[in-house]
Amino acid sequence: xxxxxxxxxxxxxxxxxxxxxxxxxxxxxxxxxxxxxxxxxxxxxxxxxxxxxxxxxxxxxxxxxxxxxxxxxxxxxxxxxxxxxxxxxxxxxxxxxxxxxxxxxxxxxxxxxxxxxxxxxxxxxxxxxxxxxxxxxxxxxxxxxxxxxxxxxxxxxxxxxxxxxxxxxxxxxxxxxxxxxxxxxxxxxxxxxxxxxxxxxxxxxxxxxxxxxxxxxxxxxxxxxxxxxxxxxxxxxxxxxxxxxxxxxxxxxxxxxxxxxxxxxxxxxxxxxxxxxxxx
Amino acid sequence: xxxxxxxxxxxxxxxxxxxxxxxxxxxxxxxxxxxxxxxxxxxxxxxxxxxxxxxxxxxxxxxxxxxxxxxxxxxxxxxxxxxxxxxxxxxxxxxxxxxxxxxxxxxxxxxxxxxxxxxxxxxxxxxxxxxxxxxxxxxxxxxxxxxxxxxxxxxxxxxxxxxxxxxxxxxxxxxxxxxxxxxxxxxxxxxxxxxxxxxxxxxxxxxxxxxxxxxxxxxxxxxxxxxxxxxxxxxxxxxxxxxxxxxxxxxxxxxxxxxxxxxxxxxxxxxxxxxxxxxxxxxxxxxxxxxxxxxxxxxxxxxxxxxxxxxxxxxxxx
Amino acid sequence: xxxxxxxxxxxxxxxxxxxxxxxxxxxxxxxxxxxxxxxxxxxxxxxxxxxxxxxxxxxxxxxxxxxxxxxxxxxxxxxxxxxxxxxxxxxxxxxxxxxxxxxxxxxxxxxxxxxxxxxxxxxxxxxxxxxxxxxxxxxxxxxxxxxxxxxxxxxxxxxxxxxxxxxxxxxxxxxxxxxxxxxxxxxxxxxxxxxxxxxxxxxxxxxxxxxxxxxxxxxxxxxxxxxxxxxxxxxxxxxxxxxxxxxxxxxxxxxxxxxxxxxxxxxxxxxxxxxxxxxxxxxxxxxxxxxxxxxxxxxxxxxxxxxxxxxxxxxxxxxxxx
Numbered sequence: 001x002x003x004x005x006x007x008x009x010x011x012x013x014x015x016x017x018x019x020x021x022x023x024x025x026x027x028x029x030x031x032x033x034x035x036x037x038x039x040x041x042x043x044x045x046x047x048x049x050x051x052x053x054x055x056x057x058x059x060x061x062x063x064x065x066x067x068x069x070x071x072x073x074x075x076x077x078x079x080x081x082x083x084x085x086x087x088x089x090x091x092x093x094x095x096x097x098x099x100x101x102x103x104x105x106x107x108x109x110x111x112x113x114x115x116x117x118x119x120x121x122x123x124x125x126x127x128x129x130x131x132x133x134x135x136x137x138x139x140x141x142x143x144x145x146x147x148x149x150x151x152x153x154x155x156x157x158x159x160x161x162x163x164x165x166x167x168x169x170x171x172x173x174x175x176x177x178x179x180x181x182x183x184x185x186x187x188x189x190x191x192x193x194x195x196x197x198x199x200x201x202x203x204x205x206x207x208x209x210x211x212x213x214x215x216x217x218x219x220x221x222x223x224x225x226x227x228x229x230x231x232x233x234x235x236x237x238x239x240x241x242x243x244x245x246x247x248x249x250x251x252x253x254x255x256x257x258x259x260x261x262x263x264x265x266x267x268x269x270x271x272x273x274x275x276x277x278x279x280x
Numbered sequence: 281x282x283x284x285x286x287x288x289x290x291x292x293x294x295x296x297x298x299x300x301x302x303x304x305x306x307x308x309x310x311x312x313x314x315x316x317x318x319x320x321x322x323x324x325x326x327x328x329x330x331x332x333x334x335x336x337x338x339x340x341x342x343x344x345x346x347x348x349x350x351x352x353x354x355x356x357x358x359x360x361x362x363x364x365x366x367x368x369x370x371x372x373x374x375x376x377x378x379x380x381x382x383x384x385x386x387x388x389x390x391x392x393x394x395x396x397x398x399x400x401x402x403x404x405x406x407x408x409x410x411x412x413x414x415x416x417x418x419x420x421x422x423x424x425x426x427x428x429x430x431x432x433x434x435x436x437x438x439x440x441x442x443x444x445x446x447x448x449x450x451x452x453x454x455x456x457x458x459x460x461x462x463x464x465x466x467x468x469x470x471x472x473x474x475x476x477x478x479x480x481x482x483x484x485x486x487x488x489x490x491x492x493x494x495x496x497x498x499x500x501x502x503x504x505x506x507x508x509x510x511x512x513x514x515x516x517x518x519x520x521x522x523x524x525x526x527x528x529x530x531x532x533x534x535x536x537x538x539x540x541x542x543x544x545x546x547x548x549x550x551x552x553x554x555x556x557x558x559x560x561x562x563x564x565x566x567x568x569x570x571x572x573x574x575x576x577x578x579x580x581x582x583x584x585x586x587x588x589x590x591x592x593x594x595x596x597x598x
Numbered sequence: 599x600x601x602x603x604x605x606x607x608x609x610x611x612x613x614x615x616x617x618x619x620x621x622x623x624x625x626x627x628x629x630x631x632x633x634x635x636x637x638x639x640x641x642x643x644x645x646x647x648x649x650x651x652x653x654x655x656x657x658x659x660x661x662x663x664x665x666x667x668x669x670x671x672x673x674x675x676x677x678x679x680x681x682x683x684x685x686x687x688x689x690x691x692x693x694x695x696x697x698x699x700x701x702x703x704x705x706x707x708x709x710x711x712x713x714x715x716x717x718x719x720x721x722x723x724x725x726x727x728x729x730x731x732x733x734x735x736x737x738x739x740x741x742x743x744x745x746x747x748x749x750x751x752x753x754x755x756x757x758x759x760x761x762x763x764x765x766x767x768x769x770x771x772x773x774x775x776x777x778x779x780x781x782x783x784x785x786x787x788x789x790x791x792x793x794x795x796x797x798x799x800x801x802x803x804x805x806x807x808x809x810x811x812x813x814x815x816x817x818x819x820x821x822x823x824x825x826x827x828x829x830x831x832x833x834x835x836x837x838x839x840x841x842x843x844x845x846x847x848x849x850x851x852x853x854x855x856x857x858x859x860x861x862x863x864x865x866x867x868x869x870x871x872x873x874x875x876x877x878x879x880x881x882x883x884x885x886x887x888x889x890x891x892x893x894x895x896x897x898x899x900x901x902x903x904x905x906x907x908x909x910x911x912x913x914x915x916x917x918x919x920x
Binding site: 115116118119121122123124125126127128130131132134135136211214215218219220221230233234236237240241243248252255256259260263264267 | 290293294298301302304305306309310311416419422423424425428432436438445528531539540551554555565566569570573574
């Protein structure tokens, strides 16, 4: 009775599930416009400080007279790149460890991976990034490295739990019965069935990476040789006090559009695949 | 081996892992202190002598063992930038951070719980939909943006200019309100939206239980059901979440809030230590927070089976 | 009991399996208790017993899908218990299993065509084109429309799902097939279809089959030889007609009486075996609820022995030991 009720229960009450896709396309359109619009170079300093909106500077200029639209365009690509690199590396790392851990549940590979997960989760993230940034200061991507080595743990725990759950199903026994090796069983039966959980977690890592970049840049731990949303927002903290909002608004609105749309899309993906898994 | 000892040994092994990683990153690959100690234009022999004193020439294992021994005996050393003993620095700043963060953390969680009750009671009708959509919106806004907007609105001449934009001179309730209100509001904002959907999902799960359906069928009102039925039964996951997010709030939350508002708490100390590569301070903070997290995990494994007879010891899942 | 080398059919001797208990102060549960079994090549062995008597454990143990504590399994002269991992995986194409619940045993994310092809691809049977031909043959063989190949398991009916399961099990042309309660999850009319299908397939393909059921009527319909299982042991084995006309073991007698009393569906009712009765280590396992129990039954464990050579009939009961 109750299980049939659960199946017919409506998805999570999002007003417009399509809104996520809409906002996402909006963001893409904005990025394309910024890419084709003839903007000055994002690094060029001009005496035209805190200029308002004009044809030459569609989003005005910052405290150094740099074109905000050009900087925003550059920052968007940079932030997205950080997000994707971290997501792919941390996601696959977490997935791989989760698969191994779940498959050998209760044995030494599992114990080792769980221990490593526990250790990484016990280290405060921002201090860890600071330490990594210092230890690998000759690298320009120490921030990404630090995110990758910390962001895999939740993926590992979720995939591990999913593998353990799936392993008890009859079709895994059936796969063994036809002589499938453990490696093939993992790739052709367990992985496809764990995919919904994995996909959701990939986008969670993406959101976490984009958000973390903002905080890290504000704390001065980002890569300051280029420009990102986080760096724009942190340079704008001085400007908003003086009443100049253009830099702050352009970066934070783009940032919000990305996180909000990805969250909405992830949310509807999650409720469609498993209505019981609320929030990670 | 009794479970108690097993869990304790496991917790210790976690600490060993954390200290090893922090040792490798911050001491082994960390800054070379010999130049700073030797002063200007040292000759090679002087440098060598200092290195000898600092133990740089010893093998990795003995350096690591020495490092653990210092930590375990609370021999935290002196801060390199201020020269103060690290232990005293922590003792001075941790109360400030607690004073700054705990009220907002607790209010935020209470508010989230209350809103979650409303959402769970009006499941799938408009209050629930409104709250769910708001919380998705809320978690999509970066913490930093919330801080900037709130402080610009409340602390600058462009806005209402009600509060000082920086600083911390607290000696009573009114001065606390002056300096802590805006940071607390920012903390409450993120706490509410971070936890709302989690609590809603917990309560909804509980409300689908048969005993609550029965109670509803007998006409029990929302308050009776929420406070005397659903809440007591969801207390354990709620407490777990509170306990587990506490270390993160204390370290990461204070880092952002205190460096933005210039508040001399543990976060500001870590921020300064990061930029001065103040190794002893960073070591102490990393180890301290790792101890906190490990202790919280350990507690969760032991307290909850006692609180809830349904959970037997080997069924506790993290 | 036998000399397995070079012989065909299935020979198992001294199978032992204890399931470790989940809780600390509980006794380990007996899965298989020194069990011997012979299935002549090309015949169907019907295994009947209450739930919890170890029927499924026996199925998994014969295919080495669980680890035995002791015992040997020979299938067509091949020592299954002695194979290494790789040899075992390779051997699996010759021994197959049909599950009780086909929906659970089929991967929800693979189309049924892929599910049937999987063992062929795995064991490199033929070329891709030959395999496609083979798939069509298999669909015909089990009476499924070819158009179903691209469907997913949940889109098929229970009977169709079980046909897919059978096609998958037979794809690699096994010489030994285990059907573990293959019809008990199906509706009555579908049950008959699947039983007929399995019987026809065996006549056509000539594989050896172990058919497990708790339903005596089903067993009587399909089996050449029948084994009665109780608490991890086979108490009686005999040819189909012989067992029904001349049941010797008190437990078999009680089963048949119960089935006769309830008439239409001869389902073995769960007996008293759940409540463990303390008896001596060397007693007959059925002594505590045997209507014909003797004093010596509590002190001597009977062994499985012939009471009749043709038709063959074995009983594990002290009444038949002199």
